[in-house]
Amino acid sequence: MSGTGEAMTAAWASLRALPHHTLADLFAGQADRPAVMTRRIAWPVEPGSAAEAGMLVDFSKTHLGDEALAAFEALTEAAGFGAARNALFGGGIVNPTEGRAATHGALRGSGTDAQVEEAEALLARMGMLVEAIHEGALGEVKHCIAIGIGGSALGPALAIDALTRDLALVDVHVVSNIDGLALEAAFRACDPQTTLIALASKTFTTTETMTNAESALKWLADNGVDDPGGRVIALTAAPDKAVEWGVDETRVLPFPESVGGRYSLFSSIGFPVALAIGMDEFRHMLAGAKAVDDHFRAAEGRANAPLLAAYADQYYTRLRGCQTRAVFAYDERLKLLPDYLQQLEMESNGKSVTASGAPVDGPTAPVTWGGVGTDAQHAVFQLLHQGTHLIPVDFIASIAPGDDLDPAHHRILLMNCLAQGAALMAGKTSDDPARAYAGDRPSTTFLVDDCDAAAFGALIAFHEHRTFANAVLMGINPFDQFGVELGKAIAKQIESGQGDFDPSTKALMEAAGLG
Numbered sequence: 001m002s003g004t005g006e007a008m009t010a011a012w013a014s015l016r017a018l019p020h021h022t023l024a025d026l027f028a029g030q031a032d033r034p035a036v037m038t039r040r041i042a043w044p045v046e047p048g049s050a051a052e053a054g055m056l057v058d059f060s061k062t063h064l065g066d067e068a069l070a071a072f073e074a075l076t077e078a079a080g081f082g083a084a085r086n087a088l089f090g091g092g093i094v095n096p097t098e099g100r101a102a103t104h105g106a107l108r109g110s111g112t113d114a115q116v117e118e119a120e121a122l123l124a125r126m127g128m129l130v131e132a133i134h135e136g137a138l139g140e141v142k143h144c145i146a147i148g149i150g151g152s153a154l155g156p157a158l159a160i161d162a163l164t165r166d167l168a169l170v171d172v173h174v175v176s177n178i179d180g181l182a183l184e185a186a187f188r189a190c191d192p193q194t195t196l197i198a199l200a201s202k203t204f205t206t207t208e209t210m211t212n213a214e215s216a217l218k219w220l221a222d223n224g225v226d227d228p229g230g231r232v233i234a235l236t237a238a239p240d241k242a243v244e245w246g247v248d249e250t251r252v253l254p255f256p257e258s259v260g261g262r263y264s265l266f267s268s269i270g271f272p273v274a275l276a277i278g279m280d281e282f283r284h285m286l287a288g289a290k291a292v293d294d295h296f297r298a299a300e301g302r303a304n305a306p307l308l309a310a311y312a313d314q315y316y317t318r319l320r321g322c323q324t325r326a327v328f329a330y331d332e333r334l335k336l337l338p339d340y341l342q343q344l345e346m347e348s349n350g351k352s353v354t355a356s357g358a359p360v361d362g363p364t365a366p367v368t369w370g371g372v373g374t375d376a377q378h379a380v381f382q383l384l385h386q387g388t389h390l391i392p393v394d395f396i397a398s399i400a401p402g403d404d405l406d407p408a409h410h411r412i413l414l415m416n417c418l419a420q421g422a423a424l425m426a427g428k429t430s431d432d433p434a435r436a437y438a439g440d441r442p443s444t445t446f447l448v449d450d451c452d453a454a455a456f457g458a459l460i461a462f463h464e465h466r467t468f469a470n471a472v473l474m475g476i477n478p479f480d481q482f483g484v485e486l487g488k489a490i491a492k493q494i495e496s497g498q499g500d501f502d503p504s505t506k507a508l509m510e511a512a513g514l515g
């Protein structure tokens, strides 16, 4: 973002000139490669405790050798990564097209004193409301329908799914789609007399969310709830709009404008998560994220795990022409992680111009996709092993099991996870071409000690910083998303019937009864 164009062009030219080494060559030339290419980020098991838990990330099965790492470190320098990182945590304008800072780090204590203080005050306010609700201040609350979309839904949905397998203090249903089937499913699962509505929208203008909100209030009223408006909690960076819409000020939980939607899980957008898991667990989640912030701020070059992940991403996208990257969670609790990462990475870095508006120097964000292991092995891994696409894969697993069944379940899960990475790399020769595996296919493996709230927070922060680091290396602004606006505007034109529609769209409007 703040690098000079010429220095970056030169650094990219050196990278493009690098010779290609196979994974087998890299391992043959570096006996201690697994240790050299593995990073561990740790945090206290409990606040203040000396015992540590953590996450290791093994990059050894990527094609990053010493030469490539040195060239990426030169690019890091040329891109002005250090200054960009200081700006990120120092409240500088890192979103130049909207003239904004990006202060999601401050939500977990990583930012300027003023930002951290503001975030702590907002968190304390959210905590008081969460605890009051748990203590019955709003009557009996058994369910919550959390309405939002994109960044106001994907993080909460993932976190709740991941962290409430054993216990949910409140049963939360996240509804995002405007398709009424989504809201109807939540209605079926909730008792209107004991249901809260959490209305999450940074802008408080998003059509899908506001329409769903109206329908949810109507459902409460139709089912005999006296004061439906009194059951609404608003989570927003536009508190005035929420009040104007009818939410009582005492039930509006604001967050700063400088927190982007897809970076907002740790803000009041996380309210449904806190309602489900409790404030202590929510704070553990923040602590895990903070540990990654601390690492990301302090470590340089290849020692920095999210930056190293960005080196791998850039290597595959820009130097090897990979158009997708796959993420497989070998943990049911993280089955929504690929959906979350899709927005984080594709909405942030799916751009065609640099931060200063010039055309980019190569491809930007690949398509992020994925699934859950072992299911995906029996569905899509054929293409990973023998298809014509080269697809870098991330495997994510927890060393401790989440289930209480026979330990065989977790052992088989982990064995499969490791086997896939090994198979992709090793390949297999065969006289029969249909049975041959080319091998030399890359993967990165994340192992958390235990997939608890802190590890979860760490995984999210890791990917936020990886996304930022990728943007800096490409010179693009990851914090705007103008690409989503045109479709919204045309939908409005279709609604009003006022627009210069192409013949295909006109015909479809007729066919769909929208003409």
Ligand code: F6P
Pocket: 149, 150, 151, 152, 200, 201, 202, 203, 204, 205, 206, 209, 261, 262, 347, 481, 484
């Ligand atoms: O349309 C894209 C987007 O603006 C995302 O960036 C955002 O997370 C989502 O819509 C929801 O926006 P809001 O939180 O303002 O309702």
